[in-house]
Amino acid sequence: MKRQEIKEILKSDAFGSTIKVSGWVRTKRESKNVNFINLNDGTVLSNLQVVADVEAFGSELLKKINTGAAITVVGELVESGGQQAVELIAKQIEVVGEADPDKYPLQPKRHSLEFLREIAHLRFRTNTFSAIARVRHSMIFAVHKFFTEKGFFNIHTPIITSSDAEGAGEMFQVTTLDMANPPLNEEGNIDYSKDFFGKKTNLTVSGQLEGELAALALSKIYTFGPTFRAENSNTSRHLAEFWMIEPEMAFYDLNDNMDLAEEFLKYLIQYALDNCIEDLKFLSDRQQQEEKNKPQDQRSMELIEKLKFVAENDFVRLTYTEAIDILQNSKPAKKGQFQYEVKGFGTDLQSEHERYLVEKHFKKPVILIDYPANIKAFYMKVNPDGKTVAAMDVLFPQIGEIIGGSQREERYDVLVEKMKKMDIPLEEMDWYLDTRRYGSVPHSGFGLGFERLITFVTGMGNIRDVIPFARTPQNCEF
RNA sequence: UCCCUAGUAGCUCAGUUGGUUAGAGCGGCGGACUGUUAAUCCGUAGGUCGUAGGUUCAAGUCCUACCUGGGGAGCCA
Numbered sequence: 001m002k003r004q005e006i007k008e009i010l011k012s013d014a015f016g017s018t019i020k021v022s023g024w025v026r027t028k029r030e031s032k033n034v035n036f037i038n039l040n041d042g043t044v045l046s047n048l049q050v051v052a053d054v055e056a057f058g059s060e061l062l063k064k065i066n067t068g069a070a071i072t073v074v075g076e077l078v079e080s081g082g083q084q085a086v087e088l089i090a091k092q093i094e095v096v097g098e099a100d101p102d103k104y105p106l107q108p109k110r111h112s113l114e115f116l117r118e119i120a121h122l123r124f125r126t127n128t129f130s131a132i133a134r135v136r137h138s139m140i141f142a143v144h145k146f147f148t149e150k151g152f153f154n155i156h157t158p159i160i161t162s163s164d165a166e167g168a169g170e171m172f173q174v175t176t177l178d179m180a181n182p183p184l185n186e187e188g189n190i191d192y193s194k195d196f197f198g199k200k201t202n203l204t205v206s207g208q209l210e211g212e213l214a215a216l217a218l219s220k221i222y223t224f225g226p227t228f229r230a231e232n233s234n235t236s237r238h239l240a241e242f243w244m245i246e247p248e249m250a251f252y253d254l255n256d257n258m259d260l261a262e263e264f265l266k267y268l269i270q271y272a273l274d275n276c277i278e279d280l281k282f283l284s285d286r287q288q289q290e291e292k293n294k295p296q297d298q299r300s301m302e303l304i305e306k307l308k309f310v311a312e313n314d315f316v317r318l319t320y321t322e323a324i325d326i327l328q329n330s331k332p333a334k335k336g337q338f339q340y341e342v343k344g345f346g347t348d349l350q351s352e353h354e355r356y357l358v359e360k361h362f363k364k365p366v367i368l369i370d371y372p373a374n375i376k377a378f379y380m381k382v383n384p385d386g387k388t389v390a391a392m393d394v395l396f397p398q399i400g401e402i403i404g405g406s407q408r409e410e411r412y413d414v415l416v417e418k419m420k421k422m423d424i425p426l427e428e429m430d431w432y433l434d435t436r437r438y439g440s441v442p443h444s445g446f447g448l449g450f451e452r453l454i455t456f457v458t459g460m461g462n463i464r465d466v467i468p469f470a471r472t473p474q475n476c477e478f
Numbered sequence: 479u480c481c482c483u484a485g486u487a488g489c490u491c492a493g494u495u496g497g498u499u500a501g502a503g504c505g506g507c508g509g510a511c512u513g514u515u516a517a518u519c520c521g522u523a524g525g526u527c528g529u530a531g532g533u534u535c536a537a538g539u540c541c542u543a544c545c546u547g548g549g550g551a552g553c554c555a
Contacts, residue, residue, distance in 0.1 A: 029514045036514050049515080067505095083515060107489065107505045108516045114547060115489070169554065206555090231553055232479055244555060339551085351551075404555060449555030462548090474546090 001074065007043035010086060015079050021048060021088060022072040022096065024125060027108040028065055030054075035062055037090075039071070042130050045278050049080060049087040057093060067108055068099030068125070113465055120469055121478055128286055131279035132458050132466055135272060139454060142271035143224055143245055146264060152220040152247060157207030159226060162199050163428060170230040171202035172240075203228035207246050208445060209379075209432055212408060215248035215443055216435045222247040224450075232473050236462040237399055239451060241471040248445035254381075254390040254407040257444035258367050261394055261403050262315050264448070265365075269311045272457050273304070280304055280458075287459045300398070303459040310396075315365040320388065321345060323368055326361060327353050348375050351400055358395045366395045378422045380406040381442075382414055392446070399455055405446020412436040 001020040009021060023041030033054055038047035050073050052062060065071060072094045080087040105119050106126065116123040123129040144154065160174050176196040177183065185191040192200040207223040214221045227244040247260065272280060284303035291299045300306070318326075327333055327342040327349075340350045349368075358366050370388040373380070380389035394403035409415045415436055419426055426433070454466040464470035469478045 027516060029512095029517055031512055031514055031517090034513065036517090038515080047515095051513080081513070102506055103488085105488070109489070109504055110516080111489065118547090227555080229554075233553060234479085235551080235553095236549080238554070242555070399555095401555065447555055452555060 003072070005043040006039065006041045006046070006048045009048055009077065009088075010044065010046055010084075012077060012086065015077055015086075017077050018074065018091070019077055019088070020072065020074045021050075023048070023070070025065055025067055025069045025071060025099075027067060028062075030062075035065070037065060037071075037073075039073070040125075040130075042124070045127060045131055045134075045282055046084075049082070049084055050075065050090050050093075051087055052090045052093060057090070061093060061095065064095045064098050065093070066099055066101040066104070068101075068104040068106060069095060070097040070099075071095050113462065117464060117470070124468070127282060129465075131282050132454070132460065133468070134279050135276045135283075135458055136454050136466065138272060138276050139268055139450070139457065140224075142268050142275075143222075143450075145271075146267050147220075147222045147247065150220070152222045153214070153218050155207075155211060155214045155218075155221045155223050157204070157210040157223045157225060159204050160197075160201050161204045162197065162201050163209065169205050170232075171205055172228050172230045174201045174203060205229055206244070206447065208248065208447065211246050211248040211445060212432070212443065213435060215250050215445070216439070216441065219251070220247070220249045234473060236464070237452060237455070239463055239467060239470055239472060242463075242467065243450040245448040245450055246445060248443065250441050250443045252407070252444040253442055254369060254392060254444060257405055257407060257446060258317060258369070258392055261392070261405060261446050261448075262367070265394070265402070265453075266311045268453065269307050269457060273307055273311065277304075280307070283458050283460075300459065306397075306459075307457065310365060313364055315367050315394070316362045317367045317369065319370040320349075320368055320372065321370065323349070323353075323357060327356065330356060330361065332356060346372050346374070354395050354400055355397075359397050365397075368393045368395060376406070378418050378424050379408050379415070381409045382418070390444075394446075396452075396456055399452050402452045402456065403446050403448050405444065407442065407444040410436060410440045410442050412440065 001018075003022050004019050006021060006023060009019065021039065021041070023039040026038040026040050026047050028038070029036040031054075035052045035054060037050040037052060039050050040047045052065075054062065073088060073090050074092040075088040075090040077086055078089055079085070106122055111126070116126060116129065124133060147154065177190070177194065183191040183194040185193075192198070195201070204225075205227060207225060207227075211221055211223050223246045224243065226241060228241055229238075230240065231238070247264075249256070249260070252260070280303060287300060287303055301309070324342060324344060324347065328344070332338050333342055338350075338352055340352065342353060357368075358364070369390070369392045370383060371391045371393075373382060373387055373389045376389050376391045380391050382389055390407035392403075392405050393401050396402045409418065412433065416426065416433065419429065451463045451466050454460075455463050458466060460466050464472065
């Protein structure tokens with residue numbers, strides 16, 4: 001007999017039919033005549049209630065059916081008299097894999113997220129983490145669906161790179177050299193010509209530069225790959241290894257770029273609402289439960305309400321200069337409540353400033369554009385004013401910057417001058433400059449931190465809980 | 479990396495200004511009861527109090543260092 005999955009069984013009304021199901025035991029409740037087994041196979045949040053007759057199966061078998069054990073059941077699907085629509089009256093039960101109840105760390109009770117992080121290999125078996133895993137999958141799919149529908153091509157940019165000019169942060173080195181005894185050159189430095197690639201190599205911090213090469217031929221491309229930053233960041237919104245989506249579009253100016261970013265985010269959130277509502281409801285309840293001890297004003301907006309709000313309302317768009325003006329005239333600035341003073345043009349906005357704009361002033365997502373050139377990357381297009389660049393940051397409540405992007409500098413001379421000023425090695429970047437030498441066109445793109453999106457969509461507070469196995473400083477378990 | 483904070487049973491936590499044999503709930507185990515819903519009730523086992531020093535007649539409690547977790551900041555997605 002073919003195994004059926006619980007997702008389908010729970011929707012079935014084929015009462016009286018005999019079916020086979022396999023999964024992991026969540027809880028077992030013992031009764032005089034029958035045992036109730038809540039079985040979950042991960043295909044859906046809800047469990048299937050299996051009813052096992054005590055006399056028919058005997059205590060020896062039933063004793064092995066503990067929380068965490070894997071079982072296969074053949075039985076008759078019936079209408080349930082309890083809270084659930086259907087249940088399975090067991091005819092045969094096979095214990096596929098036992099789980100010693102004395103040692104199995106997951107109990108039928110609430111666990112802290114910190115504890116579950118330590119047993120990340122088992123946390124998929126909880127409601128919370130299976131829900132996150134399913135939502136995450138849906139979002140991966142929705143990303144590809146969105147771009148495919150809009151005529152974008154997915155490009156696999158390299159994971160190992162020899163370029164250290166991406167400028168997006170500290171890099172992890174990739175080498176096959178013997179670290180204890182590396183080959184040295186005449187000056188006594190490590191001789192990278194003996195390394196695997198014949199030069200020094202690192203893990204990528206961004207696929208953008210390669211993405212631009214593809215966009216300037218295919219018109220619209222996107223990347224969706226792993227990204228590595230060796231920054232010593234210890235926060236709830238940073239990972240050393242994360243997944244980033246980077247679309248790049250030829251003939252797009254900053255406005256086109258903003259339109260795409262906003263449409264993209266709304267599409268993803270709407271997709272989650274349309275396809276993951278059971279998991280989202282669970283995550284919402286979980287969040288409310290967790291925050292019920294917090295004072296009213298510190299509680300989050302209800303998750304589904306929040307997602308709908310973002311999906312249905314336009315983002316605020318304003319320039320960096322306008323933002324500085326708002327901040328300088330804000331209540332916290334006048335009362336001296338900002339830890340960092342907003343000194344005017346040139347001030348790099350701090351988290352507290354971004355949060356004020358998004359959470360207090362506008363109370364909706366904000367796209368900030370036209371930042372001072374000196375606080376942004378070399379490849380961003382210089383505006384006609386000469387002092388700002390066509391950059392854009394999409395700021396979300398709680399998580400801050402979810403997207404960073406810009407129109408790229410397509411003018412060869414302007415770009416080269418900027419690279420010189422910012423000490424970007426021109427020779428190494430010659431391939432990049434070729435795009436500006438031959439058939440250069442205005443183009444734009446942005447990067448979306450995938451885990452930051454998942455943090456927002458699931459309402460989780462820590463980015464380490466929305467990636468299966470988080471890599472952070474001093475932590476590379478599993 | 480900096481600031482703050484925590485580390486007591488498998489988990490979540492309590493432990494009074496330092497003072498006898500360190501407690502609870504949940505979970506486990508045993509039993510009772512029962513078409514149950516993280517079932518309920520009774521009983522029971524289970525602890526190098528993060529690690530190493532120090533102060534003291536006496537340290538879970540005070541001091542120092544280190545380790546680990548959490549929150550915030552910086553860097554950014």
